[in-house]
Amino acid sequence: MSDPLLNVEGLTTVYRVGGREFAALNDVSLTCQAGERLGVVGESGSGKSVLALSLLNIIRAPGRITAGRVVFADQDILHLRRRELRRVRGGGMSLIFQDAAASLTPVYPVGVQLGEIIRTHLSVTRAEAARQSVQLLGQVGIPEPERRLRAFPSELSGGMKQRVAIAMALASEPSLLIADDPTSAVDVTIQAQILELLRHLVDERQLALIYISHDFRVVSTICERLLILYAGGIVEQGDAPSVFNAPRHPYTDALLACSPSVEEYRFPFATLPGNPPNPRDDPIVGCQFHPRCPRALDVCARETPHEESPTAGHSYRCWSPLDAPGRGSSAAASAP
Template sequence: MSENNVLLDVKNLRLSFFTPGGEVQSLRDVSFQLREGEVLGIVGESGSGKSVSAFSIMKLTPYPGKVIGGSIEFNGHTITELSEKEMRKIRGNEVSIIFQDPMTSLNPVYTIGNQICEVILLHTDANKAQAKKRAIELLTLVGINEPEKRLKQYPHELSGGMRQRVMIAIALACEPKLLIADEPTTALDVTIQAQILELMMELKEKIGMSIIMITHDLGVVSTMCDKIAVMYGGKIVEYGTADDIFYHSKHEYTKGLLKSIPRLDAVEHEKLVPIEGTPVDVMNPPAGCPFAPRCNSCMKICLRQMPEYTDISDTHYSACWLIQKEAFEGGN
């Protein structure tokens, strides 16, 4: 695939929060690419750096967070060099985000129609009548019944699933090239989760946008994502296609995640295997592999030195000393 259809290119991104207690190293040399029309899943436990990665793409990192290294290239823009005024033209227009909790993301004192129309009026040449018409189209597109009535309602008058659909409508108002979904189904029940995910994939095909899906639910990424990045301790420890990650995983953390979720083909009464230990302290990260203190196969070098990425295939790579050990023992 040619380089000219790379929509997003994150290179060696380092981001820290400078707190009174010290520097919290949330992202440490994170690199990945997203091509046009692709769906990328970013998975990992809480504190691994998933949401911070997303917010950095939109320059929404809260104070006292700061990008201290690396670059973000998106659709011809160098995001890390843009001013806040320049970013306002891109946010909502070329890249949009669906936040984790719609109830805290929607303004409780404004109607649904007011909040959708605001985005349309800000980023397009539409007048108020055209913006209202477009808002009704968007609510219909995301499967909300009686859209004209919903425009006059406030967020608290809608159910959780409908609020999430409104958030998607706002994110899609200007047909962005990239949609970032930060755990968009966490607060929803299983049936509504499936509807929201199906809706996102339908809209992706209609509009032709790319999606970054941030989640801790491996079931979600297995059905939706073309590529998956597994994050731990502020680093991407494994990257590959869905088949690479689920059937040929190489990093011990990825294997641990897969062993800790229930399987339909599991033997009856088979126990799940939890990942022992506690998450890495990103204020004082280890010199070596961040997962080493919790890894059952940890070697001395794992604690001392971070391994380089090893290419398993054209689409699959991982940072683990065990892969290099296996290759060495195999004569490669």
């Protein structure tokens, strides 16, 4: 296998909260090959957005990256000089944010904003940039792209704005696209359109995609490999069918059991008791999930589990994993 496009080793990002340090991202290692679609699933506070920002080395105070390596296209992202880093950010690696409106300035037409990115990264003439802008808007499925270039963001719907944000992320011809929950604010119909668009673009351009979301259903429709994040650490990762059909970590299992489904009636809903760790509380010793885990053993409260990988392409960190074949007992307890 060739070198992966992105190789992350032991990445740790720490935030200072209430006078003490809290690891928002704790010893995260992952790889992403060119052309691969990797899904990151986690609840709020799991560190999924911090992961996106850390990959681009744009963590701001009170946060800082304290350990680890991020190697993207043979460049050590955490030790680049500022000018080189600027070429990578929005160049080789692009980020699509959750809130599309926030990545657009309201005071310029979208054509100006798109053109600026193209000319920053590709050193082409104004006319050529305008031509490419039209082409990009067409590719992301915006009708009448020439006319839309003159539109201000406020004149576009939420779905259209997200399409423009995707066009902007593609403008610099990146090789890795990081999407941080880009469909959480749009309707299901528009969500399906955007997922289809992303899949199509990723295929066509042989891009690598890291798709971050809290919704298992969304990630599973678009990604080949899944990574489950809990309290800043990867608890399970592997090929989508394997993680999906035979989750080994109780947290993954609980998350799957909680997800509502259009296909079956499963009332009352399974719920996951308790809360994710609070940065203001004392750090949890051992497995971060053990206070909420229905399968917790004594050892879980003492030692951090190691990464186990009994089958190729599927690994987990758990002292008390679910059985390998099929789904084990459901980890989630019903509500009272």
